Amino acid sequence: MATRNDDEDGGSRLWRGMRQLIFGDDAEPTLRGQIEEAIEEAEESRPVAGDLSPTERQMLKNLLHFGDQTASDVCVTRGEIIAVPATISFDGLIAAFADAGHSRLPVYGDSLDEVIGMIHIKDVFVAKFDESRDRSISALMRTPLFVPESMGVIELLARMRHERIHLAIVVDEFGGTEGLVTIEDVVEEIVGDIEDEHDEEQCGLLTMLEDNLWEADARLELEELRETVDARLTAEDDEVDTVGGLTFVLAGRILLPGESVLHPSGWRLESVEADARKIKRVRLHAPEGAPDAA
Structure with a gap:
């Protein structure tokens, strides 16, 4: 009678045989492919104490294909961007932050294709309670990253970490605004959705x-x-x-x-x-x- 290990070895041999049939005998297995195969086999096997949890396996699978993503793949699309005009008043800016529920808001000139900066809610909070601070929009603005839509997410994450900027404006080939991406958006591609106490319940959509x-x-x-x-x-x-x-x-x-x-x-x-x-x-x-x- 075949044992469980015999069945698992048979399944592995079947998978390798199919892969050779599809890709040819000369196809060298990649480390990524070997890891994916190991995860798939583990998911079909009986849980072992101390092994990776289902959540850890999913994160690992996400990570395996993380490098295939681009800024365009992970960004918030243009139609979903919440931004403020450069002409907004300080009180209007406070109201915009309260309504948006975000910590950073882009600032645009004539249109969303002309993003000229971003404002962090921390700077607004300081200016609100320090009368000596300049409350003009130009004084509050910081410079976001501007990245092409084709930039890989690994490079994007590296730039955000190096320049310590957590918001990037994704631009298309004509220089127009394609979308917006935060460092949280990038990390969520690995760990899944990150919700905090300010996120609205996604029910009844x-x-x-x-x-x-x-x-x-x-x-x-x-x-x-x-x-x-x-x-x-x-x-x-x-x-x-x-x-x-x-x-x-x-x-x-x-x-x-x-x-x-x-x-x-x-x-x-x-x-x-x-x-x-x-x-x-x-x-x-x-x-x-x-x-x-x-």
Whole structure:
């Protein structure tokens, strides 16, 4: 009778045989491939005391492909960036930080394609309680990193650590703003999502109010929207991946609550909650004549 070890050795031999069949006998196994194979075999085996936990295995698998990522892969997309204009008042800046819940905010000139700096909430806090401090936006601004979208995340992380700057503006080939990335975004590619006490609960992102009427958090991924509501709810721009981003791109601006825009599929996207910087909730009205219940 075959033992468990015999079965595991047989499985390993089968995998090596398949790999040789696909890649040829001359294919040299890489260290990355060997580690991945070992993790996969361990996941199928009985847990051993002192071995890697499932969380540690997942982190290790993430790390194996960490170097394949670029700044464009890990950044917050342009439509989700919360930034402030250079003309904002000090009181307006305080309100912006309170509403955004972030520790750093980019500052832009004429448009988001002209990011001229960033402001750290620590500097705002100091200026708030020190009347001798200059409270002008130019005095509070720091210089962020500007990195190309093609920069690898390993190099990006190294630059952030070396220059002690935790926020980078990702620019496209034309110099426009592609997105924003923080050091937390980079680290999350290894350890998974990091949530703190200020992060909002990611529940109730999509609710069916009645037949053919849905309401969605603007942060809802388009992929989930297509799977749940209608596969036609796509965006022409591949970089748009949220309901809020789709609504913004279709309208060309931030819609005020009550305003709506028509999607090519016939769905009408209505802004339910928004402020001067972003759309927060969207109501989706099905096309006329759509069958009841998606």
